[in-house]
Amino acid sequence: MERPGTWQAIRAEALRRMRAGDWPPGERIPDEAELAAEFGCARATVNRALRDLAEAGLLERKRKGGTRVPLTPVRKATFEIAIIRRDVEGRGQRHGYRLIEDALRPPPEAVRTALGWEGGAMRHVTALHLADDRPFVLEDRWLNPALVPADRVRFETVSANEWLVRNIPYSSGDIGFLARPADASAARWLGCDAGAALLAIERTTRSEAGPITFVRLSYAPGHRMEAML
Amino acid sequence: MERPGTWQAIRAEALRRMRAGDWPPGERIPDEAELAAEFGCARATVNRALRDLAEAGLLERKRKGGTRVPLTPVRKATFEIAIIRRDVEGRGQRHGYRLIEDALRPPPEAVRTALGWEGGAMRHVTALHLADDRPFVLEDRWLNPALVPADRVRFETVSANEWLVRNIPYSSGDIGFLARPADASAARWLGCDAGAALLAIERTTRSEAGPITFVRLSYAPGHRMEAML
DNA sequence: TGGCTCATTATGTCTATACTTATTCTCGAG
DNA sequence: CTCGAGAATAAGTATAGACATAATGAGCCA
Numbered sequence: 011m012e013r014p015g016t017w018q019a020i021r022a023e024a025l026r027r028m029r030a031g032d033w034p035p036g037e038r039i040p041d042e043a044e045l046a047a048e049f050g051c052a053r054a055t056v057n058r059a060l061r062d063l064a065e066a067g068l069l070e071r072k073r074k075g076g077t078r079v080p081l082t083p084v085r086k087a088t089f090e091i092a093i094i095r096r097d098v099e100g101r102g103q104r105h106g107y108r109l110i111e112d113a114l115r116p117p118p119e120a121v122r123t124a125l126g127w128e129g130g131a132m133r134h135v136t137a138l139h140l141a142d143d144r145p146f147v148l149e150d151r152w153l154n155p156a157l158v159p160a161d162r163v164r165f166e167t168v169s170a171n172e173w174l175v176r177n178i179p180y181s182s183g184d185i186g187f188l189a190r191p192a193d194a195s196a197a198r199w200l201g202c203d204a205g206a207a208l209l210a211i212e213r214t215t216r217s218e219a220g221p222i223t224f225v226r227l228s229y230a231p232g233h234r235m236e237a238m239l
Numbered sequence: 240m241e242r243p244g245t246w247q248a249i250r251a252e253a254l255r256r257m258r259a260g261d262w263p264p265g266e267r268i269p270d271e272a273e274l275a276a277e278f279g280c281a282r283a284t285v286n287r288a289l290r291d292l293a294e295a296g297l298l299e300r301k302r303k304g305g306t307r308v309p310l311t312p313v314r315k316a317t318f319e320i321a322i323i324r325r326d327v328e329g330r331g332q333r334h335g336y337r338l339i340e341d342a343l344r345p346p347p348e349a350v351r352t353a354l355g356w357e358g359g360a361m362r363h364v365t366a367l368h369l370a371d372d373r374p375f376v377l378e379d380r381w382l383n384p385a386l387v388p389a390d391r392v393r394f395e396t397v398s399a400n401e402w403l404v405r406n407i408p409y410s411s412g413d414i415g416f417l418a419r420p421a422d423a424s425a426a427r428w429l430g431c432d433a434g435a436a437l438l439a440i441e442r443t444t445r446s447e448a449g450p451i452t453f454v455r456l457s458y459a460p461g462h463r464m465e466a467m468l
Numbered sequence: 469t470g471g472c473t474c475a476t477t478a479t480g481t482c483t484a485t486a487c488t489t490a491t492t493c494t495c496g497a498g
Numbered sequence: 499c500t501c502g503a504g505a506a507t508a509a510g511t512a513t514a515g516a517c518a519t520a521a522t523g524a525g526c527c528a
């Protein structure tokens with residue numbers, strides 16, 4: 011347990027009151043000044059605790075309106091998105107990598123719209139990541155050839171996944187999860203039947219210099235992503 | 240843009256320096272006192288900005304060790320987990336609900352282990368959620384009959400999803416994402432072919448009084464969950 | 469009634485200061 | 499040369515006070 015008077019202790023007590031029904035859903039709770047007086051601490055400490063709960067979706071706070079327990083809380087689940095090699099190694103397995111294709115191709119319409127790509131051909135890189143020699147995830151990536159030219163950046167030994175994180179870090183983008191049936195190519199590389207249900211992550215990455223990449227990571231059947239609540 | 244001297248402005252400037260390469264991956268950045276002097280603000284303000292970046296996985300901070308830019312940042316993607324009705328309504332569609340089954344059954348082994356269930360039969364509730372009269376998600380739930388007795392709590396009109404959020408809020412649990420092929424039942428209710436790839440969320444919920452529920456939400460084919468980076 | 473302004477209010481944020489704590493570094497003993 | 503005690507360091511946190519800001523609501527005027 012935390013020592014009393016710390017913001018963690020106040021957060022825990024607030025949570026307890028919500029669970030116990032002292033602060034029922036929909037109700038407004040005492041304001042920061044009152045709670046600070048009750049707990050015998052500074053208002054900033056109460057603010058820290060309640061702000062933390064609000065960020066997790068467990069409280070709703072509005073200036074002047076006060077703080078209330080939401081009727082239907084919108085909880086937040088967070089995934090840790092590491093590079094694939096670290097993901098595999100974090101499971102205590104050996105990471106393997108195999109480049110399948112690296113060629114210039116006209117991107118499909120879905121990729122064009124997702125990235126807002128106006129130009130012609132993009133660099134299409136396909137690769138397989140292995141965990142203890144078994145297929146783990148299929149990486150299907152479209153790269154802006156102006157930002158990642160094929161004659162200067164090679165992906166034979168280092169995956170595009172890893173290269174991008176190291177060299178074009180901290181860019182913005184979207185991320186989405188979906189399920190898709192394995193097509194012939196995915197089935198072949200992942201060693202499953204065509205049509206098998208695959209968990210996939212699609213991500214677009216942009217910088218100020220323009221679109222960087224669209225990638226779809228298709229995990230081998232049975233893969234499960236754990237999130238923290 | 241933020242006015243200078245605010246913690247958001249400092250966070251933005253720190254991000255800019257990382258992107259620009261002023262603070263390259265692996266490097267240690269100036270400590271809080273130095274940055275506070277540079278930006279002409281209090282150390283607490285710098286702390287707020289850097290703590291925020293660290294929470295997002297964009298910085299690594301250690302006492303005495305200082306703050307450094309991670310070599311391979313572990314970014315965090317967060318999903319908003321709302322109750323299904325709100326999810327549907329948030330898309331501007333009409334939410335529909337239909338109870339399929341509500342019966343006492345011995346739970347399958349996977350459910351027993353996920354919940355740590357020692358007893359016999361559990362309450363098995365299956366229901367379909369609709370968006371504009373089209374199948375949206377199939378809810379397959381196992382409930383602790385001691386905590387949610389069938390003779391007192393009915394799910395004909397209010398989904399278990401919603402009832403639980405309102406009545407047993409703020410409990411702890413795990414959440415995981417996976418892809419699974421539609422079985423005969425799922426195919427029938429979701430109106431898709433058997434074997435179709437479904438995005439599913441599995442969640443276990445526990446309270447101090449014991450396990451509450453295990454639920455698997457299987458989304459209709461094509462569903463995509465967007466996360467925020 | 470409708471809409472405008474202005475005071476009120478609770479949260480949001482910043483400051484200066486102090487103390488705490490985890491971690492690293494150093495230096496001396498064995 | 500290794501190990502362990504203790505010093506040094508940078509982040510973590512708490513505090514009192516102040517001001518900023520976004521809602522709300524009251525009162526006024528048309």
